[in-house]
Amino acid sequence: MIRVEGLSKRYGKLWALRGVSCSFRPGEVTALIGPNGSGKTTLIKSILGAVRPTEGKLWLGDTPIGTDPAYRARLGYMPQIGRYPDNLTIGQLLDMMQDLRGQPTGGCDDRLVSVLGIDRQLGKKLGALSGGTRQKVSAILAFRFRPEVLILDEPTAGLDPVSAESILEAVGQAVAAGVAVVITSHIMNEVEAVANRVTYLAEGRLLFSETAADLQARTQETRLSAAIAHYAKACHG
Amino acid sequence: MGKILKYSLVNLLRSRVVLAYTVCLFAITTALFALESDPSKALVSLSQVVLNVVPLVCLLFTAIQYYNSLEFTELLVVQPLRRRTILLGQLLAQWVAVSFAYLVGVVLPLSVFSPGANSVMLSASGVLLGAIGVSLGFLIALANRDKARGIGVAILLWLVFVVVYDGLLLLALLLLADYPIEPWVVPLASLNPIDLARIQVMLRIDLAAMLGYTGAVYKQFFGSLGGLLYTFGLLLVWLVWPAWVALRLFLKKDF
Numbered sequence: 001m002i003r004v005e006g007l008s009k010r011y012g013k014l015w016a017l018r019g020v021s022c023s024f025r026p027g028e029v030t031a032l033i034g035p036n037g038s039g040k041t042t043l044i045k046s047i048l049g050a051v052r053p054t055e056g057k058l059w060l061g062d063t064p065i066g067t068d069p070a071y072r073a074r075l076g077y078m079p080q081i082g083r084y085p086d087n088l089t090i091g092q093l094l095d096m097m098q099d100l101r102g103q104p105t106g107g108c109d110d111r112l113v114s115v116l117g118i119d120r121q122l123g124k125k126l127g128a129l130s131g132g133t134r135q136k137v138s139a140i141l142a143f144r145f146r147p148e149v150l151i152l153d154e155p156t157a158g159l160d161p162v163s164a165e166s167i168l169e170a171v172g173q174a175v176a177a178g179v180a181v182v183i184t185s186h187i188m189n190e191v192e193a194v195a196n197r198v199t200y201l202a203e204g205r206l207l208f209s210e211t212a213a214d215l216q217a218r219t220q221e222t223r224l225s226a227a228i229a230h231y232a233k234a235c236h237g
Numbered sequence: 238m239g240k241i242l243k244y245s246l247v248n249l250l251r252s253r254v255v256l257a258y259t260v261c262l263f264a265i266t267t268a269l270f271a272l273e274s275d276p277s278k279a280l281v282s283l284s285q286v287v288l289n290v291v292p293l294v295c296l297l298f299t300a301i302q303y304y305n306s307l308e309f310t311e312l313l314v315v316q317p318l319r320r321r322t323i324l325l326g327q328l329l330a331q332w333v334a335v336s337f338a339y340l341v342g343v344v345l346p347l348s349v350f351s352p353g354a355n356s357v358m359l360s361a362s363g364v365l366l367g368a369i370g371v372s373l374g375f376l377i378a379l380a381n382r383d384k385a386r387g388i389g390v391a392i393l394l395w396l397v398f399v400v401v402y403d404g405l406l407l408l409a410l411l412l413l414a415d416y417p418i419e420p421w422v423v424p425l426a427s428l429n430p431i432d433l434a435r436i437q438v439m440l441r442i443d444l445a446a447m448l449g450y451t452g453a454v455y456k457q458f459f460g461s462l463g464g465l466l467y468t469f470g471l472l473l474v475w476l477v478w479p480a481w482v483a484l485r486l487f488l489k490k491d492f
Contacts, residue, residue, distance in 0.1 A: 073317040083308030
């Protein structure tokens with residue numbers, strides 16, 4: 001669904017990404033893993049068009065990702081830290097995003113609104129929200145417009161266990177419906193629970209991109225987190 | 238673009254800065270005319286306020302507003318919207334907001350207290366200077382990632398336009414008094430939008446005599462219809478080029 005070819009991004013002297021090629025497939029949850037500063041967020045933002053690549057190409061299906069913004073209607077994005085205009089209420093934000101995108105909302109997202117308990121807080125100002133509630137709003141916006149690709153940047157960090165589980169359930173439903181999911185997380189249990197594929201970045205380079213089953217078979221480790229650690233070490237060699 | 242304009246404008250009006258700015262302008266204008274029995278003197282005082290304060294407020298307000306609504310912009314750029322649409326919508330909203338404040342705060346009382354050609358000139362200059370401040374504010378904010386630095390640059394630029402540039406120009410005129418420098422006076426003044434507007438307003442209000450020797454050169458050139466068109470043409474250039482460069486920066490920007 002998403003294809004990345006030879007993607008490089010330079011900030012001044014620093015290369016955030018160097019020649020990364022990978023793809024994210026429909027019906028698959030790809031865990032994007034790597035140490036802090038390894039380029040995960042830069043990769044995600046390149047897909048979103050928020051960061052302009054220095055070199056390389058990206059495709060969504062057959063559409064090259066360039067200056068035409070129409071492809072973004074097919075993406076759902078949940079940022080690591082959702083920041084919204086302080087003086088809007090949650091309800092106004094949801095209405096505004098719908099108006100700006102001009103897309104119908106899907107059925108499952110309205111479920112997410114009530115599951116996360118946001119339906120009772122629609123009148124609250126965004127500036128007065130706690131970090132967790134903000135994150136729930138971000139999650140709702142990501143799932144809301146029937147995306148073909150879901151990009152979740154640390155979706156559950158800082159959320160209560162019940163809400164985190166609801167979001168992971170929603171991820172499961174989306175994948176079953178054929179959505180390509182990209183998820184970054186430092187919580188290995190979570191990666192283990194949802195990911196079919198692990199894509200590992202280190203210092204801006206792609207170390208490996210393997211299915212979970214392959215990783216476990218190659219390293220003879222039953223726990224995915226142990227397999228990842230083992231394999232990453234071997235790749236660093 | 239209409240939707241971005243609408244939401245940005247709503248956001249601007251909610252911030253109450255526009256309201257405070259409008260009230261201040263209105264208070265200054267009415268106070269000057271109420272305290273001064275001679276309307277033409279009040280007009281001179283008002284022109285000082287308009288020519289100096291309006292660009293500063295618009296410059297700073299725009300830059301601060303850009304930094305403060307950065308999160309909203311970050312949200313917009315990952316939506317299926319063109320970046321061009323996003324920036325032009327925000328720019329237009331800012332233009333509409335400061336022009337509205339100026340129309341209500343200055344133009345409206347002016348048309349009551351002192352209707353006439355001079356007031357028209359002051360009104361037009363003020364609207365244009367405000368809009369130029371907005372364009373430059375966006376440019377400065379986009380060129381400086383750091384908020385404190387951006388605001389510093391904005392204040393510095395204003396100081397240059399209002400004080401430093403004129404000082405240097407005057408110094409050059411003094412030092413080079415023995416040379417035929419008249420041909421350079423007009424082009425040099427054209428590089429400063431505030432000077433351009435000031436010259437036009439002062440010529441109308443007939444203070445050119447106060448400007449002495451350069452005043453005579455100014456009067457000859459800027460006093461004509463051609464000079465008027467030249468001034469407003471250049472002010473439009475000052476309105477467009479910073480906005481255009483800001484747009485280029487915005488299209489390339491990494492969020």
